[in-house]
Amino acid sequence: MNSLLGGLAGLLVGGAAAAVVAALLPLDLLAPAPPLAIKGFIFLIFGYTGMALGAARGERFTLGSLRAAWAEGGQRQNYKILDTSVIIDGRIADVCETGFLDGSLVVPQFVLRELQYIADSQDALKRNRGRKGLDILQRIKKGPEVKVIISEADFPEIKDVDMKLIELAKQLAGKIITNDFNLNKVAELRGVQVLNINSLANSLKPVVLPGESMKVFILKEGKEANQGVGYLDDGTMVVVDNAKRHIGRNIDITVTSVLQTTAGKMFFGRSEVVDEATPIDQRPRRTGA
Structure with missing residues (x-):
């Protein structure tokens, strides 16, 4: 047809x-x-x-894709195409509700099929993730902040879902919203702009400089001797020297360095809790007054 x-x-x-x-x-x-x-x-x-x-x-065009391309009286639209990973992640719904996203969100039929396949999985974890993704889509669709378009474009000659997303983005002159690192790189190599939710989250984290103090809950032992590891509320890992004995406690630390990785930031610090058994010359020195 x-x-x-x-x-x-x-x-x-x-x-x-x-x-x-x-x-x-x-x-x-x-x-x-x-x-x-x-x-x-x-x-x-x-x-x-x-x-x-x-x-x-x-074969590359359907009535649905043509309606999307000429919606709003034929005006050029600001299309953002959602992939499976960002839907399951769920944070896209919160971003939409803040009003930071404009234009239309495009959900391809092949992404919906992938979500349905995951939701019908025999594996309980996969099944829950798939159902969560479908719930997130329903939440976004009910909200007034953005318009959701279900695209019927499929590209049967292309088997890989990521490549289908890239082809659809090219046709609509749109952007892909994803959390997938590999899709991010391949799309950029093919000239398609990508909005990565992880990059957005990392850019919104508070700036912490070496020498600043913070309170951290020490959750577990680190890789090095006497190290303790904790996490901030936003999930940032904090590695603390001389904190192994404080596992299970909230302690004050001083940040000594910050490491930026592709997955986000890591903080390194030292414990400011003075142990009476610690020799005076090895106790942390406080700066200031």
């Missing part, structure tokens, strides 16, 4: 182009053949070429 529609559209475009060419050319001077025969030949060539190209491209 899509090929038929594409071929018909191509035939119409080819016919229109042939009419323009036939009107501009001085047919009486080009050849001894009757002008009507030359016009017929031009229409045949342009019409066939347009129909062939339209049929070849027709």
Whole structure:
């Protein structure tokens, strides 16, 4: 059906182009053949070429994708295409509710199928993740902040879901919203802009400089001797020297360094809790007053 529609559209475009060419050319001077025969030949060539190209491209377009491309009276839209990982993550719903996102969110049918497949999994963890993703989509759709468009574009000749997303983004001149590091890199290499929720979250974390103090709950032992490991409320890991004995307690620490990684930031610090058994020359020195 899509090929038929594409071929018909191509035939119409080819016919229109042939009419323009036939009107501009001085047919009486080009050849001894009757002008009507030359016009017929031009229409045949342009019409066939347009129909062939339209049929070849027709499989890439559906009524749903055309409606999305020409929504709002044909005005250019700011499309953001959601992938499976960012839907399951759930934070996209909170971002939408804050009003920071504008334009339309596009959810492809192949992403919905992947979510449904995960939600029907025999594995309880996968099943819960899939159902959570479907609930998140319903929450976004009910909100007034953004418009949600379900795209029927599928690209059957492309098997990989990530490559389908990239192709759809190219067609709609849109951006992909994802948490997937590999999809992020491949899309950027192919010229598609990506909005990464993890990058957004990292950019919004408070700036902490070496020398600042904070309170940390020491959760477990670190890799090095006497190290303790804790986490801030936003999930940032904090590695604290001489904190192994404080596991299970909230303690004051001083940040000694900050490490930036692809997964986010890590803080390193030292305990400010003075143990009476610690020699005076090894106790932490406080700066200030």
